[in-house]
Amino acid sequence: MCDQTFLAITFGPCDNCSQNKPLMNIYLKNEPINYCSLCVELMACQGLAKGETIHTLKAESETLKTKLEEERAKLHDVELHQVAEKIEALGQFVMKTRRTLKGHGNKVLCVDWCRDKRRIVSSSQDGKVIVWDAYTTNKEHAVTMPCTWVMACAYAPSGCAVACGGLDNKCSVYPLSLDKNENLAAKKKSVAMHTNYLSSCSFTNSDMQILTSSGDGTCALWDVESGQLLQSFHGHSADVLSLNLAPSETGNTFVSGGCDKKANVWDMRSGQNVQSFETHESDINSVKYYPSGDAFATGSDDATCRLYDLRADREVAIYSKESIIFGASSVDFSLSGRLLFAGYNDYTINVWDVLKGTRVAILFGHENRVSTVRVSPDGTAFCSGSWDNTLRIWA
Amino acid sequence: MTINTLSQDGVQRQQMPCLTKMERMIISMQDPDMGIKLRNQRLLITVIPHAMTGLDIVEWLIKKCSISDEEALHVGQLFVKYGYIYPLKEPRNLILKADDSSYRFQTPYYWMSTRWPASELDYAIYLAKKNIRKQGELIEYEKECYNALHKRINHTWDFVVMQAREQLRASKQRRKGDRIVLECQEQAYWLVNRPPVSPEHYKLTTLTKNTIAITYCAVKYNQIFFLSCLFFLARNRVKSSICLESYVKYCEQYQPHDPIMQGCLPSNPWITDDIMFWNMNSETVALPTKLRVERWSFSFMELLNDQMGRKEFLTYLEKEFSAENLCFWQACEDVRHGETAKIPEKVDEVYKQFLAPGASRWVNIDSKTMEKTLEGLKRPHRFVLDDAQMHIYFLMKKDSYPRYLKSELYKNLLARAIVPQETKKSVFPFMRRQRHSSPSPALATQTAEDDGKAKYSNSNSGTASRL
Numbered sequence: 047m048c049d050q051t052f053l054a055i056t057f058g059p060c061d062n063c064s065q066n067k068p069l070m071n072i073y074l075k076n077e078p079i080n081y082c083s084l085c086v087e088l089m090a091c092q093g094l095a096k097g098e099t100i101h102t103l104k105a106e107s108e109t110l111k112t113k114l115e116e117e118r119a120k121l122h123d124v125e126l127h128q129v130a131e132k133i134e135a136l137g138q139f140v141m142k143t144r145r146t147l148k149g150h151g152n153k154v155l156c157v158d159w160c161r162d163k164r165r166i167v168s169s170s171q172d173g174k175v176i177v178w179d180a181y182t183t184n185k186e187h188a189v190t191m192p193c194t195w196v197m198a199c200a201y202a203p204s205g206c207a208v209a210c211g212g213l214d215n216k217c218s219v220y221p222l223s224l225d226k227n228e229n230l231a232a233k234k235k236s237v238a239m240h241t242n243y244l245s246s247c248s249f250t251n252s253d254m255q256i257l258t259s260s261g262d263g264t265c266a267l268w269d270v271e272s273g274q275l276l277q278s279f280h281g282h283s284a285d286v287l288s289l290n291l292a293p294s295e296t297g298n299t300f301v302s303g304g305c306d307k308k309a310n311v312w313d314m315r316s317g318q319n320v321q322s323f324e325t326h327e328s329d330i331n332s333v334k335y336y337p338s339g340d341a342f343a344t345g346s347d348d349a350t351c352r353l354y355d356l357r358a359d360r361e362v363a364i365y366s367k368e369s370i371i372f373g374a375s376s377v378d379f380s381l382s383g384r385l386l387f388a389g390y391n392d393y394t395i396n397v398w399d400v401l402k403g404t405r406v407a408i409l410f411g412h413e414n415r416v417s418t419v420r421v422s423p424d425g426t427a428f429c430s431g432s433w434d435n436t437l438r439i440w441a
Numbered sequence: 442m443t444i445n446t447l448s449q450d451g452v453q454r455q456q457m458p459c460l461t462k463m464e465r466m467i468i469s470m471q472d473p474d475m476g477i478k479l480r481n482q483r484l485l486i487t488v489i490p491h492a493m494t495g496l497d498i499v500e501w502l503i504k505k506c507s508i509s510d511e512e513a514l515h516v517g518q519l520f521v522k523y524g525y526i527y528p529l530k531e532p533r534n535l536i537l538k539a540d541d542s543s544y545r546f547q548t549p550y551y552w553m554s555t556r557w558p559a560s561e562l563d564y565a566i567y568l569a570k571k572n573i574r575k576q577g578e579l580i581e582y583e584k585e586c587y588n589a590l591h592k593r594i595n596h597t598w599d600f601v602v603m604q605a606r607e608q609l610r611a612s613k614q615r616r617k618g619d620r621i622v623l624e625c626q627e628q629a630y631w632l633v634n635r636p637p638v639s640p641e642h643y644k645l646t647t648l649t650k651n652t653i654a655i656t657y658c659a660v661k662y663n664q665i666f667f668l669s670c671l672f673f674l675a676r677n678r679v680k681s682s683i684c685l686e687s688y689v690k691y692c693e694q695y696q697p698h699d700p701i702m703q704g705c706l707p708s709n710p711w712i713t714d715d716i717m718f719w720n721m722n723s724e725t726v727a728l729p730t731k732l733r734v735e736r737w738s739f740s741f742m743e744l745l746n747d748q749m750g751r752k753e754f755l756t757y758l759e760k761e762f763s764a765e766n767l768c769f770w771q772a773c774e775d776v777r778h779g780e781t782a783k784i785p786e787k788v789d790e791v792y793k794q795f796l797a798p799g800a801s802r803w804v805n806i807d808s809k810t811m812e813k814t815l816e817g818l819k820r821p822h823r824f825v826l827d828d829a830q831m832h833i834y835f836l837m838k839k840d841s842y843p844r845y846l847k848s849e850l851y852k853n854l855l856a857r858a859i860v861p862q863e864t865k866k867s868v869f870p871f872m873r874r875q876r877h878s879s880p881s882p883a884l885a886t887q888t889a890e891d892d893g894k895a896k897y898s899n900s901n902s903g904t905a906s907r908l
Contacts, residue, residue, distance in 0.1 A: 057817075057824055066820060072668045090664035103663045110670035117674060122681045129685040133693075141701070144711040162882050163719060164710075181710065182876045205882025222883040252778035269781040276781070276823075281669065283662050295742050295834070315824055319669045321676070328458050338691045340684065348458050357679040369506035369516050371462045382695035382702055383688065391459075392519060401692060408512055426700040426718070427711045441701070441711035 057315075060085055068316035083317035087280060111324075118360040126353070126363045130401035136384075139397060139407040144427065145183055145439040149176060154431035155212075156246075156418050160201045163424045167208045168437055169196035175210045177222065180429065180439050189220050189230045198247040198258070209237070209256055211244035217258050219270055238268045245287045248300075250314075257300060257314075259286040265302050267314060279312050281319040288332045294339040301342050303330030309344050309354060323354050325361045332376045336400075337383045343400075345374030351388050351398065365398045367405055376418045381425025389416030389430055395440075411438060460523070460554040467525045470501060471546055477501045482543045484529055487621050492529060492543045499539040514539055523553055527629030535632065545622075551630040559634040562597065565590045567631055569605035582637045694739060698732055706730075708864040714874035715864055724748045731858040738846050741838040753854065757845045765802035766833050766841070769795045773830035777823060788821040796829070806832050 056069040060082040067082035081089070152172035159166050164181040173194045177187040193214035200209045202219075211217035217238035220230050238244065242262035249256055250267075255276070259265045265279040265286055284305035292299045299320070303309045309330055311321040328347035335342045341355045341362070350366040351374050365386065372392035379386055385406065386398040395409040395416055414433035421428040427441035470476050482492035495517070502513035517537045520526045521544070528534060529543040537544070549555060568587045571578050579587060591598060612620050696702055700709055707717045721730055729749055737744040737753075744750040751767075758764040772795065776787045795804045796814065806814070810828050817825040845851055 057827070066822070068824060072672060086665070086668065087661075090661045090668070100659055100663070103660065103667065107663055107667050107670065110667065110674065114670060114673055118678065121678050124682045124685060126685050126688070129682070129689060133689060136702075160882060162879070164879065165881070179878055179881075181716070182878045184878065186881060222881070224881060224883055250778060251774070254778060254780050271780045271782060274781060281665060318672070319665075320672070322669065322673060336688070337695070338687070340687060349462065355681070355684045358681045358684040359673075359676055359678045360681070362681065362685065367506065367508075368466075369502065369508050369512060371466075371516070371519065372459050380699055380701045382692050382699035384692040384696065384699065384702055392515070394515065401688060408509075410511065410515065421701075424700070424719075424722070425698075426705060426709050428701075439711060441709055 056080055062089075068313075070316050070318040083277070118358075121358065122360060126401065127403045130403070133401055135402065135404075136399055136406050141397070141407065141409060141440045143411050143438045144441045145180055147178055147180065147183055147437040147439070148435070149178075149185055150174060150435045150437075152435060153414070153433040154417060154435060154437055155195065155197050156199045156210075157420050157429050157431045157437060158199055158201045158208075159420055159422050159429065160205045161203055161423055162205055163422055163426070165201070165205070166420075166429055166437070167199050167201050167210075168431055169199035169210050169212070170435070171195050175199055175208065175220075177208060178437075180437075187222055187230060189234075191218075195243070198244050200247050200249055200256075202249050202253040203251065204253050207253060209247050209249065211238065211247060211258070213243050215240045215243060215260070217244055217247045217256060217268070219256070235270065235273070237270050237273050238266060239273075240264070240266070242285070245285065246289050248289060248291055250291060257289060257291065259289045259302055259304075261285040263304070265289055265300075265312065277314065277317045279310075279317050279319070281310050281312075281322070282306050282308060287330065290333050290335050290342065292335055292339050293337060301333045301335065303333040303344050303346075305329040307346075309333055309342070311342075311356065321356065321359060323361060325352060326350070328373065331374065334377050334379060337379055337381065343377050343379065343386055345377040345388050347373035349373055349390075351377055351386060353400065363400070363403050365403060365405070367396075370396065375416060376420075378419050378421045378428060380421060380428075387419050387421065387428055389419040389432075391415045393432070393434075395419060395430055409440065412436070457554065460552075463520060463523060463525060464552060464554065467520065467546065469505070470498075482529060484543075484621070487618060489529060489543075489545070489622060489625075490618065492545050494541045495538045495544060496540055498526065498537065498544065510539070522633075524630060524633035525552065527625065527632075529625065532625065532628055533632060535636075545625065547629055548626050551626055553633075559631075561590060561594060562601070564631065564635055565594060565598075565601045566604045566608070567627065569601050570609055573602075573605055574609060586635065698736060706861040706863055713864055714876055716877060716879075717861070717864065721859070721861055729854070729858055731855065731860050734851075734855045734858045737851075741842045744842065744845075753850065754842075754845055757848055757850050758841060760850075761841065761844075763841060765795060765804050766837050768802060769804045770830060770833055770837070773826045773833075776826055777830075781823070784823055785821050788818060788825060791826060792818055804829075804833055805836075 056071065058066060058069060060067055060069060061080050062085040063082065065082065069080040070083055070086055072079060072081060072086060150168065150170040150172065151174065152170050154168055154170050157166055157168045164179060165177060166180045167175060167177045169175045171194055173191045173196060175189040175191060175196055176185055178185055191210060193212055196210050196212040198211050202208065207219050207221045209217055209219045216236050219235045219237050221233050223230060237256055238258045240258065240260035240262050242260050244258055244260050246259045247256055254270050256268045256270055257265065258268065263282045263284060263286060266275055267277040268274065269276055282304040286302050286304040289300055289302040298314050299311055300314060301309055301311050307324055307326045307328065307330060309323045310319050312318065313320050326344065326346040326348055330344045330346045332345040333342055340357060341353055343351055343353050345351045349370050349372060350364050352361050353363040355362045370390065372390050374388045374390050376389045377386060384400055386400050387395060388398065389395050393412045393414060393416065396405055397407040399406050412430065412432040412434050416430050416432050418431040419428060427439050429437055429439050431437045477493050477497050479491040479493050482489045498517045499510065499513045502508065502516055503510065514537060521535050521537045525547055526544050527547055529545060568579060568583060572587065612623065705718055708715055710716045710718050722733060737747065737750045744754055755764055755767050758767055772791045776784060776791065779787060794800055794802050806829050810832050814826065814829045
């Protein structure tokens with residue numbers, strides 16, 4: 047693992063408000079300054095300087111973007127599939143549905159695995175969030191949310207709680223009780239508040255913090271106990287649809303993808319956007335880190351999945367095929383990172399060889415859009431959720 | 442966010458890339474040289490020109506995209522579903538059959554991308570035409586739609602009927618073959634856009650993703666982006682060849698550990714219904730598997746992420762009298778990821794145990810970092826221990842960890858570690874093993890909370906439903 051994944055962060059008095067906070071490193075008139083995220087935002091909101099118009103501002107941004115692409119191209123000396131030529135191709139690939147979980151009354155929108163490798167939580171359009179023991183296919187808990195379209199759900203690392211949210215613009219945490227008579231909804235804790243729908247949520251390394259992304263274009267980090275907003279992340283110009291935490295040693299960054307076709311990498315402490323990639327031709331529906339943390343994959347409505355390297359700072363592979371016409375809604379890597387599982391809106395799941403860039407298998411079975419694909423924590427299987435109201439475990 | 446009841450804009454935005462791709466393929470299908478061979482098809486007593494069989498379509502797709510039969514059928518089916526190809530014999534059955542059933546290409550005028558949205562007025566005129574042309578030609582759901590429309594747009598009904606009559610009269614002047622083709626095209630269009638059951642691409646209540654117009658401020662966004670760009674440009678980049686090689690190495694190293702790629706011993710629980718694999722790799726097992734112990738040598742993070750590995754490492758550090766490093770690191774993690782309210786007291790504990798002069802488990806940090814940390818402790822916050830934590834982390838990673846891997850403790854464990862036997866395949870392959878349930882993780886904390894009340898569910902039954 048390369049040490050470049052570490053971000054040196056300054057913590058100290060902001061040059062503007064003098065408060066002790068994690069500082070963003072930005073340049074003003076080519077001079078580096080240290081502002082906290084709040085002051086950066088305020089400065090940005092101050093409007094245009096004298097002589098500036100929105101057009102000049104946009105033009106400046108465009109020149110910078112072009113310059114950035116030129117810089118990125120300079121160190122690009124080889125393509126991934128060239129490097130992968132010496133590797134053996136993968137043989138025949140057979141994966142079957144091993145379990146089908148039926149019980150949702152409407153489209154399944156999101157799925158997450160528990161760290162015990164066999165339980166999952168799933169959420170659906172009908173407002174129900176169900177915790178299953180996927181191995182026995184038993185339902186263990188069910189929560190009825192006060193809203194429909196529960197687009198996000200996550201299992202807490204301890205396995206004792208689940209977080210979910212959707213059209214209610216909130217993220218709520220429900221502790222899982224084993225008392226049959228207890229109404230889980232009674233102990234619910236409202237954690238996050240956004241101004242638009244919640245698209246994705248994830249616990250950080252503990253049960254105490256939650257990272258959320260929303261249709262209001264922002265991501266946010268919350269303290270579960272108090273519901274306090276710890277950090278917000280601004281930089282997307284449209285709905286943010288997905289986020290994923292980096293499996294890095296210091297656990298300080300995450301990547302988000304949105305309807306503005308951008309994938310942004312953020313520092314969780316300062317709120318700074320540290321890297322940005324814009325090569326997709328349509329909305330990015332899903333982002334997922336490569337297991338080593340040095341790259342991430344995206345799935346988009348333009349029917350392609352792409353791999354971006356964080357150290358090379360560029361897109362390094364595109365996974366597409368002429369016969370794949372519909373968008374990819376969800377992606378995930380196998381444990382070694384050699385395989386990329388992608389669920390598509392044409393009801394299929396395609397399995398890609400990450401290194402060679404070829405498609406290894408196509409899995410049929412769902413009778414409607416595949417909305418979510420997640421590999422289990424120990425890599426023994428993956429779970430797919432679909433608009434056909436079912437979940438399938440494949441191995 | 443809006444769940445629009447007539448989410449034309451939103452759906453169109455989502456659909457457009459797909460429709461463009463489909464149309465490109467359709468056009469190449471109709472290419473005179475490389476496309477599908479079209480022929481005349483006899484339908485009852487009339488001859489329909491430019492028709493093809495379902496098999497033609499599937500075979501063309503197989504050749505063009507290098508895919509299997511199953512996939513070609515699946516892709517072809519999409520074209521029929523979205524109205525780019527329509528069946529001649531059974532027009533109401535929008536299915537592609539890989540046999541000699543006849544199909545035709547829909548005229549671009551009726552393509553989904555060009556004719557969106559299909560208005561109520563147009564539909565009313567179409568149904569009226571059908572009704573006038575031949576009484577009783579409307580089927581059940583069409584009759585219902587017709588009556589509903591009659592009620593809804595009653596004020597323009599005269600116009601509807603007049604238009605219908607005009608169009609019928611104009612069509613009578615065409616050649617029979619042309620007339621039938623046009624009727625087929627129109628019918629196919631309406632079957633796709635007004636089916637008996639609303640298709641998902643047309644569903645009225647669809648979730649739409651909106652480009653937020655209200656809260657998004659162009660100036661602010663561009664300012665922030667501009668500032669970020671300067672930061673992006675200043676980044677140190679690494680050559681692609683180095684980065685890409687690392688993936689090859691990573692995949693190679695982890696392949697034996699990837700159950701989907703290489704299987705797992707004794708067997709994959711999802712496939713054989715045998716949970717030995719999970720039991721043998723649990724946190725509290727007496728002797729770990731060889732693969733597991735080997736994995737600790739891949740990176741320091743792998744060792745720390747495994748509870749058993751962490752314990753083993755702690756034992757080793759205790760022998761070396763540097764166990765306080767790992768304990769300090771763990772305490773810092775607890776501060777970083779714990780409750781905000783408890784941070785001051787936790788930081789204080791850490792100071793007392795690890796950083797104070799003469800502390801019982803004093804950690805050896807360089808003076809500069811120590812000074813900075815102690816200064817920061819005056820106003821404790823979540824990240825105040827970050828620098829010190831990182832210093833100790835690197836100390837362990839660069840020094841203790843490599844020595845641990847060379848130590849007797851590790852080597853012994855590796856030698857004793859188990860390589861599980863592959864589960865023999867069942868004599869009766871179709872007989873399913875009983876699937877045992879496992880205690881819920883939520884149970885662990887609950888029993889810790891209820892002092893003496895043992896609430897153990899029967900962990901060997903097949904059903905433990907709490908709904």
